[in-house]
Amino acid sequence: MRKDLISMDDLKIEEIKEFIALAKVVENMPAADRVNYLRGKIMAALFFEPSTRTRLSFEAAMYRLGGNVIGFADTAATSVSKGESFSDTIHTVENYSDIFVIRHHEEGAARLAGEISRLPVVNAGDGSNQHPTQTLLDLFTIEKQFSKVTGLNIAFVGDLKYSRTVHSLLMALMKFGVTDFTFVAPKSLKLPDYFKPADEKYNFYETENLEDVIPTCDVLYMTRIQRERFPDILEYEKVKNSYVIDAKLLENAPEHLKVLHPLPRVNEIAYDVDNTEHAWYFPQAKNGIIMRQAILLKLLGVKL
Amino acid sequence: MNDNLLYIPKIENGIVIDHIPSGEGIKILEIIYSYPELKNVAITFGLNYLSTKFGKKDLIKIQIDYLNPKIIQHVSLVVPGVTIKSIKEFKVYKKIVIQPPDVITNMLECGNPKCITRSEKNLETVFVVTDKVNKRVKCNYCERIFNLNGLKTRIQP
Numbered sequence: 001m002r003k004d005l006i007s008m009d010d011l012k013i014e015e016i017k018e019f020i021a022l023a024k025v026v027e028n029m030p031a032a033d034r035v036n037y038l039r040g041k042i043m044a045a046l047f048f049e050p051s052t053r054t055r056l057s058f059e060a061a062m063y064r065l066g067g068n069v070i071g072f073a074d075t076a077a078t079s080v081s082k083g084e085s086f087s088d089t090i091h092t093v094e095n096y097s098d099i100f101v102i103r104h105h106e107e108g109a110a111r112l113a114g115e116i117s118r119l120p121v122v123n124a125g126d127g128s129n130q131h132p133t134q135t136l137l138d139l140f141t142i143e144k145q146f147s148k149v150t151g152l153n154i155a156f157v158g159d160l161k162y163s164r165t166v167h168s169l170l171m172a173l174m175k176f177g178v179t180d181f182t183f184v185a186p187k188s189l190k191l192p193d194y195f196k197p198a199d200e201k202y203n204f205y206e207t208e209n210l211e212d213v214i215p216t217c218d219v220l221y222m223t224r225i226q227r228e229r230f231p232d233i234l235e236y237e238k239v240k241n242s243y244v245i246d247a248k249l250l251e252n253a254p255e256h257l258k259v260l261h262p263l264p265r266v267n268e269i270a271y272d273v274d275n276t277e278h279a280w281y282f283p284q285a286k287n288g289i290i291m292r293q294a295i296l297l298k299l300l301g302v303k304l
Numbered sequence: 305m306n307d308n309l310l311y312i313p314k315i316e317n318g319i320v321i322d323h324i325p326s327g328e329g330i331k332i333l334e335i336i337y338s339y340p341e342l343k344n345v346a347i348t349f350g351l352n353y354l355s356t357k358f359g360k361k362d363l364i365k366i367q368i369d370y371l372n373p374k375i376i377q378h379v380s381l382v383v384p385g386v387t388i389k390s391i392k393e394f395k396v397y398k399k400i401v402i403q404p405p406d407v408i409t410n411m412l413e414c415g416n417p418k419c420i421t422r423s424e425k426n427l428e429t430v431f432v433v434t435d436k437v438n439k440r441v442k443c444n445y446c447e448r449i450f451n452l453n454g455l456k457t458r459i460q461p
Contacts, residue, residue, distance in 0.1 A: 007447060009447060085424060085425055086420065086423075086424050087424060087427070104420070105418070106418055106419065106420040106422075106423060106424075107416060107418050107419050107420060107445065107446030107447070107448070108420040108443070108444075108445025108446040108447070109420045111420075111444065111445050112420050112424065112445060126420075126446075127418045127446070128418070129446055129447055129448075130447065194449045
């Protein structure tokens, strides 16, 4: 059995489907039964980088399953600020808990934790590398809505350079056999080439023009331009409002088009979109806590 | 004038690094020179020799019986594909073409400044070769893919 959830790259398509199937089971479970599954278990949530929804949804997922949570939401008040190495933090905290959920600004941190710890490790985001739990909840959301993943036209919009949710989701969609991708990004935030396999079966359509792609899309995957990832703030100012969708722009969209966003949003989705049938980012966030319960159950070896 | 002086002399015993792409020999010389154990060894270096295979090649002859595998691996990372010949009594008795290993442990520095291997002390780097022809390697930690030639070595001579 897989001990950790570190990268979409590690998961076979069958395993991804298992997570989605398990989330569907969790979704239909009565709340009263749910609280018995992880009673007495402790989740260590180590957030070396700030996060609101990932951390809160993991904590809520653990509580909903009857478990407990320890951890920190930023490193200022911990021994990390005294210069403790990451490995030492892991070796210490593994004595206090049953599972790790780790967010770190350095890429590969969760991988290292998985290697040195006997406990299961969940990567809750490592720099601009991977965010597998977000990807699983994105796939769960898409699959739930469209009853399929393959064959959909999914357009990625915004920061395709630094957005780990985009990188993770892309990798997963390729495992599902998706070969056609649409990328909408300003030049400075284009998807790096190393995410585009040289294999001829893939078609990557890249444009800077959002209006062009809306009429033919099934899913618009929006991203926030992440200020904190820019080495140069002037560069951020140039592109920060590159893509903003509003209700008017979506008038040309197919009826079934859904707008997803890993959240938080800044300006990229106008509030008037919230009242349209296209807005799917809040249901997506709700699916997050369901998927995270499924992940905790699976990695802690609970059979349903 | 003795014509033989125009050629690299044959060595009786030692190591020949052959089939070095023209101009790359200097990189290997730098590696060799960085290892203290080779500082006082007689070395002959040839640039731009005519080669039937490559057109032009560089060539290095080292008068030493044994070349430390660590040095060979180091060379294989910087200039892959060269031939290493062991010479005994003027004859080639062993010959290998060296390529980087499929998994390269703690010999390369990750090119991603945000990789955990750049900050965590005592953490060995691990790279997996993903494309031998184009010399592409993937960091086991940050999952970035790099061209082998673009990465610095981490080897301590």
